[in-house]
Amino acid sequence: MSDDDKKFPNLSRRGFLKASIATAAVTAAPTILIRNAHAFVNEPKGATVTLGFNVPQTGAYADEGADELRAFKLAVKHLNGEGDGGMLNTMKPSSLKGNGILGKKVTYVTGDTQTKSDAARASAKRMIEKDGALMISGGSSSGVAIAVQSLCQEAGVIFMAGLTHSNDTTGKDKRKHGFRHFFNAYMSGQALAPVLAEEYGRDRKAYHLTADYTWGWTQEESIKNATEALGWKTVAAVRTPLGAGDFSQYITPVLNSGADVLILNHYGKDMVNSLTQAVQFGLRDKMVNGKKFEIVVPLFSRLMAQGAGDAIKGILGTTNWHWSLSDEGSKAFVKSFGAEYGFPPSQAAQTCYVQTLLYANACEMAGTFNPCGVIEALEGFKFDGMGNGPTEYRAADHQCFKDVLVVRGKEKPSSQFDLLEVAKVVPRSQVEYDPSIFGGELGQCNA
């Protein structure tokens, strides 16, 4: 190393540090100074506007994520006036013209949330900081949705939540910049309980198996409250770890507990496993307290039903939307989705498609992309023709209120997609609640 010493005879440690810091400061300075002032974050200056679709492409919810992405692409196509227009033709009232949003062509960027909060936030930040996205949408889990929603609030862009069912998203963790079209656990409970009482009677003892995380708890609480109000008793509520795989050790005690209904507060692969195993254990063939033993899955989705196979036949649950609905909006959407991809859309796809259209429509109504204007246009917005009948975005908590579907696993499915039948459409008035019951505050518009 003596050679090096000769090359730099007068260089001290201090000198070197000084020099390197000075170099760094000089090279770095322009990037700090050129932070130009916009009226609001990512104001679109060119002929295009960028939306960010942040969905799980890998991991447990990859199926839902893939379907959401299909719906987003379809929505962008329709907004740009390509394809058959889908719900653009049925939405009422609509300010959409099929020429993009406010005359700017819609482009999109995609990202992989991996169903992890950190990855989802990193991906959303890339969309906002690098790609200039004005709106972030997507998500297949409540934890991720809440994490990205608060990020969007801080960053000053709009978040249109995808599949998230926890009460917290528009409850104690609600944000001014976040909007949810999907229904929540409280609505599931309110819609499902009367149907359960009607079908299975008021004198029932329920046993809950609950996924041990935020969504599971809020759903357990909501279902418990709703069923107990109708006279049911809750024997036990047992928490199971997420992704347990084998639920036999949790199902065996159910038989000796004296309960005659098993409620599975599980989602995704957990629900597929727990339900299949409960059916294999012969729970549904048992008679307890002189009544037939029943299983209930409060949150159903077609993709899960496909996974559970025969086990779902006759099982009751709720869902946000189902492709077999016969209103104009649903029919138009199923038709264009089917023409594009060859199979019917899932509820996750529908909610993402509708959210994208609602955002675009709000921009048109406000006449600007400024998030404060868009929020104002969305708050209290009443619309129809998007499936689910007349719907309202409540201003107090940014939650959509609409009819909820109680569904039942079909006994004789006619195709691999025809797995659920609508048992009852519960009117909106029955699932409404006072926004103050969950606490939380929206905060201020941040532009």
Add this chain to the structure above:
Amino acid sequence: MQTRIIIASTSLRDYLVLAIFSAVVLSAPLWAQAIGAGYPDLLQKFAIFGLFAIGYNLLFGLTGYLSFGHAAFLGVGSYATVWSFKLLSMNVIPAVLLSVAISAIFAVVIGFLSLRRTGIYFSILTLAFAQMSYNMAYSVLTPITNGETGLRVLRDDPRLIDTLLGIQVQGSPLADLFGLTLKGYAGFYFCAVMLILGFWVALRIFRSPYGMKLVAIKSNQTRMEYTGFNPRPYLLSVFVISGIYAGLAGSLMAIVDPLAGAERMQWTASGEVVLMTILGGVGTLLGPVIGAATIKYFENIFSAVNEQTLHQVFDFLPDWLNELMVTLTSPFVGDGWHLTLGVLFMVIIIFLPGGIIEGFRRIQALFQRKPGKAEEEA
């Protein structure tokens, strides 16, 4: 391989290395633009995971002890920082100090128990501790960690020091350094300074007699014992140092984005740092940083490429060729980014067992062997 690069006395060459490293890191916002990575969040990730990998390499690269549980320290560091933001102050100094202290305590406990075994048993023990921490954070300890939703800083948190000093939070609470909000590029520079400090400490450890003893543990622990050294204190101390690096990295993650989630502690996160280190080059100084940057680049940029982007890339080709190229390349981007990373990893392990750094060395060696020719080309 390691003995070759360890030189007992710190020479001017080390300062040169440090100066170049600092210049490259601090000018990242300029050159990263060229590869589509020039935005604050990814640059922050480069610096944070670089720091994490440097610390991990001190344990794995020098002593050869393969820990599969380092994500636990990362998570603990994050939680400590967020709690400091909630209870003490939005200033980062107490947050960093608290994270370092708590991750050090964690590392002492886990290290003391795990280092009783070597090889695969050590790896399994660390993995078990990390998974235990993850599951506790995810459900059992929800009052402390807020479970799946993650721990967040709220406006109405007590923040005793800030309240005493009369500092009010306007809007969303953000981390600051005496008034400078550590968001965007400011956050990156804070992480970058930490990375450079961490790099310097690692460099000094590599060059010290202490580092020499760590390498001795790797090459032959029995022989070391015969010469009269007890390896346990060295192992435990380097385990704690490496845990502190991870805790600091976790703290930085929470500083640039005030949120701590349990997923940070999952075994996949522990595995990721092993991959980063091996990909870059185990036991080298720069390798882990390069490995960390490579993996984060793939995760954030490759995962975002979709067919729309591919069509633009191959726009210059005739239509049928364009379609063909898009069909051929699309499985490797977007949701296929894991696949590309896997292929890259296999190629590196098979052809360059010393990681990306070995690749650089080979190129360097090519020129050194024929100095005359190299000069002509230059």
